[in-house]
Amino acid sequence: MERKWWHGKTAYQIYPKSFCDANGDGIGDLRGVIQKLDYLRELGIGLVWLSPVYRSPLADQGYDISDYYGIDPRFGTMGDMEELIREAGRRGIGVVMDLVVNHCSDEHEWFQKACQDPDGKYGQYFYIRKHRDGEPLPCNWRSYFGGPVWSPLPGHNDRVYLHLFHRKQPDLNWENPEVRREIYKMINWWLDKGLAGFRIDAIINIKKALPFRDYPADRDDGLASADKMLFHAKGVLDFLNEMAEETFRKYGAFTVGEVFNEKPEELPLFIGDKGCFSTMFDFGETVLNQNPEGWHAQKPITAEQYKKACFESQRKTQDTGFLCNIIENHDEPRGVSRYLPEGACAGPHGVAAKKMLGGLNFMLRGLPFLYQGQEIGMENTHCGSIEEVDDVSAHGEYKAALAAGLSPAEAMEGVNRFSRDNARTPFQWDASDNAGFTTGTPWLPVNPNYKQINLAAQRNDPDSVWNFYRALTALRGNPAYQETVVYGETEPYLPERENLMAYFRRGAAQTLLVIGNFQDAGQEVPLPGAVKRVLINNLKEFPAQGGVLKAAPWQFAVLEMEA
Ligand code: TEU
Ligand code: CA
Numbered sequence: 001m002e003r004k005w006w007h008g009k010t011a012y013q014i015y016p017k018s019f020c021d022a023n024g025d026g027i028g029d030l031r032g033v034i035q036k037l038d039y040l041r042e043l044g045i046g047l048v049w050l051s052p053v054y055r056s057p058l059a060d061q062g063y064d065i066s067d068y069y070g071i072d073p074r075f076g077t078m079g080d081m082e083e084l085i086r087e088a089g090r091r092g093i094g095v096v097m098d099l100v101v102n103h104c105s106d107e108h109e110w111f112q113k114a115c116q117d118p119d120g121k122y123g124q125y126f127y128i129r130k131h132r133d134g135e136p137l138p139c140n141w142r143s144y145f146g147g148p149v150w151s152p153l154p155g156h157n158d159r160v161y162l163h164l165f166h167r168k169q170p171d172l173n174w175e176n177p178e179v180r181r182e183i184y185k186m187i188n189w190w191l192d193k194g195l196a197g198f199r200i201d202a203i204i205n206i207k208k209a210l211p212f213r214d215y216p217a218d219r220d221d222g223l224a225s226a227d228k229m230l231f232h233a234k235g236v237l238d239f240l241n242e243m244a245e246e247t248f249r250k251y252g253a254f255t256v257g258e259v260f261n262e263k264p265e266e267l268p269l270f271i272g273d274k275g276c277f278s279t280m281f282d283f284g285e286t287v288l289n290q291n292p293e294g295w296h297a298q299k300p301i302t303a304e305q306y307k308k309a310c311f312e313s314q315r316k317t318q319d320t321g322f323l324c325n326i327i328e329n330h331d332e333p334r335g336v337s338r339y340l341p342e343g344a345c346a347g348p349h350g351v352a353a354k355k356m357l358g359g360l361n362f363m364l365r366g367l368p369f370l371y372q373g374q375e376i377g378m379e380n381t382h383c384g385s386i387e388e389v390d391d392v393s394a395h396g397e398y399k400a401a402l403a404a405g406l407s408p409a410e411a412m413e414g415v416n417r418f419s420r421d422n423a424r425t426p427f428q429w430d431a432s433d434n435a436g437f438t439t440g441t442p443w444l445p446v447n448p449n450y451k452q453i454n455l456a457a458q459r460n461d462p463d464s465v466w467n468f469y470r471a472l473t474a475l476r477g478n479p480a481y482q483e484t485v486v487y488g489e490t491e492p493y494l495p496e497r498e499n500l501m502a503y504f505r506r507g508a509a510q511t512l513l514v515i516g517n518f519q520d521a522g523q524e525v526p527l528p529g530a531v532k533r534v535l536i537n538n539l540k541e542f543p544a545q546g547g548v549l550k551a552a553p554w555q556f557a558v559l560e561m562e563a
Helices: 030-035 037-043 078-090 109-116 121-125 177-191 226-232 236-246 264-271 303-317 350-362 392-403 408-418 455-459 465-477 482-487
Strands: 011-014 047-050 067-071 094-099 128-130 150-153 156-162 197-200 254-257 279-281 323-325 367-371 489-493 500-506 511-517 523-526 531-537 548-551 556-561
Touching: 030 037, 030 078, 037 078, 037 465, 067 078, 067 177, 078 094, 094 254, 109 121, 121 177, 177 197, 177 236, 236 264, 264 279, 264 303, 303 489, 303 500, 350 465, 350 511, 350 556, 367 465, 392 408, 455 465, 465 482, 465 531, 482 500, 482 511, 500 523, 511 523, 511 548
Parallel strands: 011 047, 011 367, 047 094, 094 197, 197 254, 254 279, 279 323, 323 367
Antiparallel strands: 128 156, 150 156, 489 500, 500 511, 511 556, 523 548, 531 556
16 A cells, blocks of 8 residues: 555544634634644644635535635635644644535526526526426435425426435536536636645535436435435446546645445445545444434444444555544534433543544544544533424434334434534634633624633643543554554454453564453453553553453453563
């Protein structure tokens, strides 16, 4: 496997709207991010992905772009963006923007023109089909946010257009070479500004299985999940390779694909040495227990499931490339509220448990990708009723739960467990009003736990979650261990032992053993040899004797083993 400039870094996702508000309007902005660059450096971050800051009506929080060449005034100006790239670069941090090109906004000039003249040039930029009231739609796919993927074309009651996401996110027609050229031109324009690269949104969706046809319905609404179509769509890699060739490869850019549903044999084509992306997110854990019925039917994830999914991802990528390891992002619940059993965060060992989960994920082979607030152990929030929820997908899921016969209170349980708002509450900087995120009214309420969980309180506490993450990033950056931490082979240790997640990282210079006692009780773990050094420990003690570790509840350690 070829070595790349970004392999040894630690990456960090910023959700700009909720990170830091510099001008008091309640919305995080680019000047806020610039103010926090020193913070990111302190944390040991080398790559930052910004969720979209392009001009947008924010129907899906910026994933609906109305001008790819402009910054939304709510986030700042192009000057701010350029300053951010420059200032980050001075601190050794590369800036990665979100590339949202499966769809644009219905307020984008292209779509506006398509509505004016659906038979003209811009009509070909989208998927527009003839349709009269009462006739069946071109196909029965369900949009990811609920309801059919077809909506009436504004101004034309005899036509509909396709949107796999929200109706304000019309899908771009990648089959049209002119659309592809426009997209590549835009990508290069940004790379010329000095961007390190892109996180590539929902990209697997750009290839549709054509011609449109129905799939067997999977719910009472008569619709079939758009995922079904992805299984039948052939040839996405042709588009992706063309894009890489026309853009990223010329710049040596870093690219991370948001790819679900890839076929296993295609992995090298995505992230191998000649792959179309640098890397992709590992969603092996994210998709555990997903249920076609929706959020309300999803079961909690057990430690055993989590461990097996991580090990499976390690196995399949070992000789191929790097995945990005995450426990959460802006679309998912907080990792500590999801992968730890209910009540663990609030329990007496909550801090240890959070560190264990973070450590186990961070030490896997691949690129660790933290999400803002993860480093201080931020947790899910809670909403009393659906009116308090911002997330468009949560509204769709709520409706689906009611349609399945659940009561509003039961439907809200699912929403509270999975709403994307969980990860989108403002960053908790300190214990002052609104957690120090804004001097105004935050666009989304701050999690009420901010007085207990905030950065200021953790900075000076050597035992805080934050200082634990700093130790992890420092170990990854330590020249004496970097080779092993970054490239060392992963080998599961005692994988059959319940509620123990342990693995070796074997490098040329040393062997590390990573151990996590994934439960609220102690556990005796036989050690496979003599311990040379305890490099990281989430607790004060390391009770090992006679080759056995008496691990305390949620104990986590990284050990350097005697050769
Ligand atoms: O998310 C895409 C997504 O969450 C999935 O629906 C995915 O496409 C599907 O599971 C494929 O099987 C991205 C962004 O992260 C999210 O915030 C946006 O809302 C969405 O795309 C639309 O741009
Ligand atoms: Ca602001």
